[in-house]
Every structure is written in structure tokens, then in C-alpha cells.
Amino acid sequence: KTALLTGEEIIATERYFVDVMLQTGQEERAYIAVGSGSITDITRFVSFHTRSDFMAFPTAASVDGYTSAGAPSVIVGFKKTVMCHSPQAVFGDLAVLSAAPQVMTASGFGDMLGKYIALADWQLGHLLWNEPFDAEICRRVQIALQSCVDHAEAIGQASQDGLQALLDGLIESGFCMLDFNGSRPASGSEHQVSHHLEMKLIEQQRPAVLHGAKVGASTVIMAGLYDKLRQMSRAEALERLEEAELTPADVHRQAIRAAYPAIADKVMAEQSKFLAMTEADFDQLKHKIADHWTEIQAIAATVPTPDQVTTWLTQVGGATTLQSLGFSDAEVAEAVRNAHYLRDRFNVDKLGHIIGLSLVSVNHDFKI
Ligand SMILES: [Zn+2]
Incomplete structure (x- = not known):
């Protein structure tokens, strides 16, 4: 039937x-x-x-x-x-997959490129926030991702070789999530930005935008944050940490209510550990960041530059900016500023908030 x-x-x-x-x-x-x-x-x-x-x-x-x-x-x-x-x-079926509209294939590739950020965020979360980590699963996602990137040209040409590498990579990523029993190995701040935008589209009853297209374009943005981390000397990081102050929980609560009025309670529950941070906890976190600056930069070095991510996305015919997917500059800025609230995870945007990083959007810099 x-x-x-x-x-x-x-x-x-x-x-x-x-x-x-x-x-x-x-x-x-x-x-x-x-x-x-x-x-x-x-x-x-x-x-x-x-x-x-x-x-x-x-x-x-x-x-x-x-x-x-x-x-x-x-x-x-x-x-x-x-x-x-x-x-x-x-x-x-490779013949069927390679005959799919290229935007769908580009979406899968964007979902895979997001793993650069997901894996780096995961390692940051482990290092700075004691999140559970599994080195073997991390390695498996890295291998799947590398194979997709190695086939970028073939994927762009929709050849069967390319599609096989892409589907294998996507399925391996899915298995890694099953084995880890959570999405952490495959989803980081880039996915949270995508989730934020997706919720806004649903709320405003606008047409959906392919998941992987949003993830791919968000990956360019987050790669920009990692680029800044990579370039920041320890001396500058220490200076920024010296200046960093704990944002009062009420300020966060207000931001959450403004950004997510319909699900504010749920988001606050998700953020409870961050909202409960005391001055002493914050101080300890700042010390941790300072002590591990070399490791943070090593993690940042695993993320390709935003230009490289843009090149790969272009190669497969994918969107390279969220604006080109129909989101306004203001919507992108709002998403990047608030999406870190959506999960109980320590991603690069959490770190960015602490050390005062600004993000390069396509048209302008803005403070996250
Ligand atoms: Zn995804």
C-alpha cells in the first residue's frame, strides 16, 4: 500500500x-x-x-x-x-541520490561541515564545563567529515562517488549520535543558530528553509569566532579575562524572555547551571580559560577558516550566508546573540560572551 x-x-x-x-x-x-x-x-x-x-x-x-x-x-x-x-x-540508491535536487545535496554537505564546529564546541565543553566526552566517537565523526570534504568537488558534481561519500558520512554521524546517546558529537553552536531561526520561521508561519542550508551558513559564522580565538594571543586573552564580569542571572533571564517569550521557562530550565553561576564559579571558570588557553587555541585550530568553509559550500552549490536564505541582518544578529541559551552546553559562543568577542556578519561586525 x-x-x-x-x-x-x-x-x-x-x-x-x-x-x-x-x-x-x-x-x-x-x-x-x-x-x-x-x-x-x-x-x-x-x-x-x-x-x-x-x-x-x-x-x-x-x-x-x-x-x-x-x-x-x-x-x-x-x-x-x-x-x-x-x-x-x-x-x-546512488542513482536516485545523485538525481536529487542539488540544494538537497548541498544541505547534507552543510550539515556535515557543521561538524567542525560541533566537534570543537564539544571539546571546549569538555575542557571548560566538564561535559562528557568520547574520544573514539569524536574521531569517527572527524573521519566521516574528512571524507565528505575530500569529496567536495565530486559532491558538487553530484557524481555517485560523491553522493556515496556524503550519505556514508551522514549515516556515520547519525550512528555516532546513537552511540553517544545524544546529539553532542554532531551538533554545536551552528545547530543552535539554525534551531533559533527555524523556530522563528514556524512562529511567523514563513516557509521552511532546509536544515543543512541553515547549518552550513551558520558554520561560516561560527568558524569566524574560532578564527578570532586562534588569532588571540594569551596576553590579550588574559587582558580580556581580567575585564570580564559575571553577567547577573536577571540580565540573562530578561534576554531569554525577550528572545523566546513562548518557551522562556523551558529555556531558563535548560540554562539553570549557567544562571546559578556565582562570582566564585565565574572566577574559577576564568582561571580555567586562562590556564588552558593553549589547548583552546589548539581546538580552534581544528576549525577551518570562514573563507575555507565558504569555498566548500560554494563548490557544492550551497548557501554561504543566512541572509541569502531570506533572513535579515537583524534576525541573524539576534540568532547569533541568543542561540547559546537554547542548550545546556558550553559552546564557542558562551566563551565569546565571556571574553567579549564580536562576530563578523557579512555586512558588519556586531557584538554577541
Ligand atoms: Zn543537523
Whole structure:
């Protein structure tokens, strides 16, 4: 039985969950998702909630979420990842994948490039905020990412070799998240900026923008932050740390309420450890940053320059700025300034706030 989904924009919402349930009826069955990310998430949701198995047959190498257990969904207007299950198997047909629209392929590549930031952020979080870290998983993501970058030209030409490298990389990244039992190995500040913008689009009922396209363009921005860290001498860092003052929790709460009025309580709960920071904790953190400056710079050195990221994105036909995806300068600035609140993680933007880094947007510098 085939359930065909129609509509201008197919996203994982209750509308499509019900649509598929009505089309497939109540008999016991296994599902096969034929499509890209949203179709797979709809199938993931429906199969899980009807106690059925499912397999994924991705038609585009557009995202690393095919193997994941969670289904990112929009429920009653709110973005939410519903825990469901992983597919029993994923089958990729290279001829189908290489015939996918290039924007979808570029999106998958952007999702992969984001791993440079995700891995660096993860290591920063481990070093400065005691976040759990797994060196073997980190290495696996690095290898998957390197293979995609090595195939950038082939991916840009949509050759089967290129698509194989890309889908393999995306699936390996998905496996790493499953093995780590969390998205930390594959998602850092670049994903948080993307999440922020996605929520705004949903809130304002604007058309969706491909996940990996937003992630790729956000990667350029975060690579800019790492570039600044890499260039900052220890002496300058110490000077900035000397001047750094703890931002009072109330100032953060106000910023959270202004940026995320509909989910402010949830965001504050997510930030509880940061909001509870005392002067003594802050002092300790500053010392940690100073003591580990060489290691911080070594982590920053693993991130390519924003120019290099831009070159790769251009090579595959991907967007290099969030502005070119339809976001205004003000929206980009707001996203970059606030997205660090969205997760309980110590990413490069948290560090940027402490040492007073400004970010280069395409048209102007702004303080984060
Ligand atoms: Zn992603």
C-alpha cells in the first residue's frame, strides 16, 4: 500500500501524521519511508505510534537524521523532537541520490561541515564545563567529515562517488549520535543558530528553509569566532579575562524572555547551571580559560577558516550566508546573540560572551 503525501511544503506535523495513519489503515505493517528528512520523520512517528517497524529509503543525502530515534516535529505550532525509534535499515540508491535536487545535496554537505564546529564546541565543553566526552566517537565523526570534504568537488558534481561519500558520512554521524546517546558529537553552536531561526520561521508561519542550508551558513559564522580565538594571543586573552564580569542571572533571564517569550521557562530550565553561576564559579571558570588557553587555541585550530568553509559550500552549490536564505541582518544578529541559551552546553559562543568577542556578519561586525 502506498501513502502519497501532497502539499506545498511537507513537514513533520500532526497534519501529515494523521494523513499517513488514515491512508495506511489499521492492519499490521512495516513502513518504508521513501523521501528525504521530513518524510522519514513522518514515517518514524507513525510507525512508532502504531507499533510497527520501518525502513528508510532516502531520496536525498540532505541530513544526518535518517538513522536517529527522534523525530523532529512541529506539534501545535511548536518545534519538538518526539522520541520514536530508528529504522531497521537504511537503503540508499546512488542513482536516485545523485538525481536529487542539488540544494538537497548541498544541505547534507552543510550539515556535515557543521561538524567542525560541533566537534570543537564539544571539546571546549569538555575542557571548560566538564561535559562528557568520547574520544573514539569524536574521531569517527572527524573521519566521516574528512571524507565528505575530500569529496567536495565530486559532491558538487553530484557524481555517485560523491553522493556515496556524503550519505556514508551522514549515516556515520547519525550512528555516532546513537552511540553517544545524544546529539553532542554532531551538533554545536551552528545547530543552535539554525534551531533559533527555524523556530522563528514556524512562529511567523514563513516557509521552511532546509536544515543543512541553515547549518552550513551558520558554520561560516561560527568558524569566524574560532578564527578570532586562534588569532588571540594569551596576553590579550588574559587582558580580556581580567575585564570580564559575571553577567547577573536577571540580565540573562530578561534576554531569554525577550528572545523566546513562548518557551522562556523551558529555556531558563535548560540554562539553570549557567544562571546559578556565582562570582566564585565565574572566577574559577576564568582561571580555567586562562590556564588552558593553549589547548583552546589548539581546538580552534581544528576549525577551518570562514573563507575555507565558504569555498566548500560554494563548490557544492550551497548557501554561504543566512541572509541569502531570506533572513535579515537583524534576525541573524539576534540568532547569533541568543542561540547559546537554547542548550545546556558550553559552546564557542558562551566563551565569546565571556571574553567579549564580536562576530563578523557579512555586512558588519556586531557584538554577541
Ligand atoms: Zn543537523
